Amino acid sequence: MALLEAKNLSLGYDSNAIVENLNFTVNEGDYLCIVGENGSGKTTLMKTLLGLQEPISGSITTGDGLKRNELGYLPQQTLVQRDFPASVREIVLSGCLSHSGLRPFYNKEEKRMADENMERMGITALKNRCYRELSGGQQQRVLLARALCAARRILLLDEPVSGLDPRATIDMYELIEKLNKDGVSIIMISHDLTAALHYASHILHIGSEVFFGTKAEFLKSRAGRTLLEEGQVGQK
Amino acid sequence: MIEKIAMYLEYPFVRYALIVGVLIALCSSLLGVSLVLKRFSFIGDGLSHVAFGAMAIAAVVNLTDEMLIVLPITVVSAVLLLRTGQNTKIKGDAAIAMISVGALAFGYLLMNLFSTSSNLSGDVCSTLFGSTSILTLTSYEVKVSVILSIAVVVIFVFFYNKIFAVTFDENFTTATGTPSDRYNLLIAIVTAVVIVLAMNLVGSLLISALVIFPALSAMRIFNSFLKVTVFSAILSVVCALVGILISILAGTPVGSTIVAVDVAAFLICFAAGKLISR
Numbered sequence: 001m002a003l004l005e006a007k008n009l010s011l012g013y014d015s016n017a018i019v020e021n022l023n024f025t026v027n028e029g030d031y032l033c034i035v036g037e038n039g040s041g042k043t044t045l046m047k048t049l050l051g052l053q054e055p056i057s058g059s060i061t062t063g064d065g066l067k068r069n070e071l072g073y074l075p076q077q078t079l080v081q082r083d084f085p086a087s088v089r090e091i092v093l094s095g096c097l098s099h100s101g102l103r104p105f106y107n108k109e110e111k112r113m114a115d116e117n118m119e120r121m122g123i124t125a126l127k128n129r130c131y132r133e134l135s136g137g138q139q140q141r142v143l144l145a146r147a148l149c150a151a152r153r154i155l156l157l158d159e160p161v162s163g164l165d166p167r168a169t170i171d172m173y174e175l176i177e178k179l180n181k182d183g184v185s186i187i188m189i190s191h192d193l194t195a196a197l198h199y200a201s202h203i204l205h206i207g208s209e210v211f212f213g214t215k216a217e218f219l220k221s222r223a224g225r226t227l228l229e230e231g232q233v234g235q236k
Numbered sequence: 237m238i239e240k241i242a243m244y245l246e247y248p249f250v251r252y253a254l255i256v257g258v259l260i261a262l263c264s265s266l267l268g269v270s271l272v273l274k275r276f277s278f279i280g281d282g283l284s285h286v287a288f289g290a291m292a293i294a295a296v297v298n299l300t301d302e303m304l305i306v307l308p309i310t311v312v313s314a315v316l317l318l319r320t321g322q323n324t325k326i327k328g329d330a331a332i333a334m335i336s337v338g339a340l341a342f343g344y345l346l347m348n349l350f351s352t353s354s355n356l357s358g359d360v361c362s363t364l365f366g367s368t369s370i371l372t373l374t375s376y377e378v379k380v381s382v383i384l385s386i387a388v389v390v391i392f393v394f395f396y397n398k399i400f401a402v403t404f405d406e407n408f409t410t411a412t413g414t415p416s417d418r419y420n421l422l423i424a425i426v427t428a429v430v431i432v433l434a435m436n437l438v439g440s441l442l443i444s445a446l447v448i449f450p451a452l453s454a455m456r457i458f459n460s461f462l463k464v465t466v467f468s469a470i471l472s473v474v475c476a477l478v479g480i481l482i483s484i485l486a487g488t489p490v491g492s493t494i495v496a497v498d499v500a501a502f503l504i505c506f507a508a509g510k511l512i513s514r
Binding site: 072100 | 274275394395397400401403405409410411414454455458
């Protein structure tokens with residue numbers, strides 16, 4: 001059964017639909033890239049998947065034992081975070097909050113999980129450093145470790161490489177690929193079509209053309225061919 | 237000088253002032269870190285003006301226990317204001333400005349129209365700047381302040397991790413299944429309680445200082461949320477103590493003396509922060 005399934009989804013604000021009739025599924029181990037022009041509703045889709053916003057119509061269902069709030073999330077950085085005085089460990093630990101319910105403090109198991117995920121992201125050495133002093137790539141790793149504390153099976157990434165330099169971008173993509181190989185399903189919003197076609201197993205294209213299918217199918221589809229002809233692929 | 241302080245400490249009203257002052261300083265600084273980081277530095281200002289308006293209503297209807305009116309009105313306003321922070325047509329800062337100036341004008345108007353006191357401008361001035369009210373607390377007021385302060389501290393410690401998560405990243409927290417709305421509401425209510433308490437100490441115009449200065453000072457020097465919170469609490473308490481003692485010895489107004497000490501502490505921390513980062 002699919003981890004996540006969207007049926008006849010229409011999204012938008014105040015009943016103005018930006019995207020209509022969206023259908024797609026995410027299975028265990030999938031790597032789905034959501035691509036589309038600016039303003040085509042990628043971020044709206046992400047917010048709806050996360051339950052931060054209600055869809056206008058249609059439904060999102062989770063299956064295979066995945067609960068609705070078990071989606072890990074790597075948001076785009078906000079202004080508030082840029083000068084936030086918090087240590088790396090504090091931020092990673094805050095990902096465990098959803099497991100702790102009303103209990104006021106984190107227990108040993110949660111602390112162990114935070115340490116483990118910091119190790120996995122290669123940021124254990126930065127543990128006590130202040131978040132605002134880190135480089136963009138390091139900050140993304142911290143937020144990724146936090147997302148892994150919240151959910152181990154499926155991650156939603158909102159433009160994970162925006163603002164990173166080329167080296168950090170490649171590192172980030174490799175890290176995500178490694179997680180995917182470890183069995184974490186990935187849903188990623190991306191501007192970077194080249195990378196999307198390189199790493200993803202499935203593509204969801206929204207905007208003027210709506211398409212969902214495997215990478216190979218996408219390359220043969222109208223949406224995919226149009227993009228290839230426009231030369232968007234390969235230039236970045 | 238020590239003898240002089242010891243002599244003053246013999247008086248119960250000085251002891252009350254110190255106890256209440258320390259507790260209020262502690263409470264206001266705890267929330268300050270979160271409010272500053274959430275870009276709500278002005279919330280204190282807005283709410284205190286609302287509290288001033290409510291105080292005027294209490295004076296007009298001749299209530300003996302002002303808290304009964306002031307506290308609920310301020311809490312409701314805080315909830316409305318912090319709610320508007322996210323998804324409304326009137327944005328956060330505009331909403332705060334609207335409510336605060338409106339309440340201030342309304343309060344002064346009421347006091348003028350229905351005043352029974354012979355010294356109206358004196359009354360207004362002491363509500364706005366606190367003047368000597370901290371030294372005229374009754375034992376009932378002290379009890380109320382102590383109970384509310386303890387409640388604030390307990391709530392803060394109990395929900396510390398949640399407050400951190402909601403402050404750092406509200407969307408993430410909601411998306412992973414923690415009801416951020418509820419904790420925002422909690423922050424709003426506790427903020428309102430702190431503001432009403434702090435009116436006694438520094439008056440409604442100077443409350444923001446008590447909320448933001450210790451937090452900003454601590455953020456210059458420390459790098460983790462826990463350290464920032466703990467240091468700002470300690471700093472705030474020390475500043476309040478020093479401020480109250482100076483004002484007693486030098487006969488200066490309590491509220492503005494405390495704020496002056498807070499400003500001085502901020503400048504020291506700012507310099508220290510620059511030195512450390514070099």
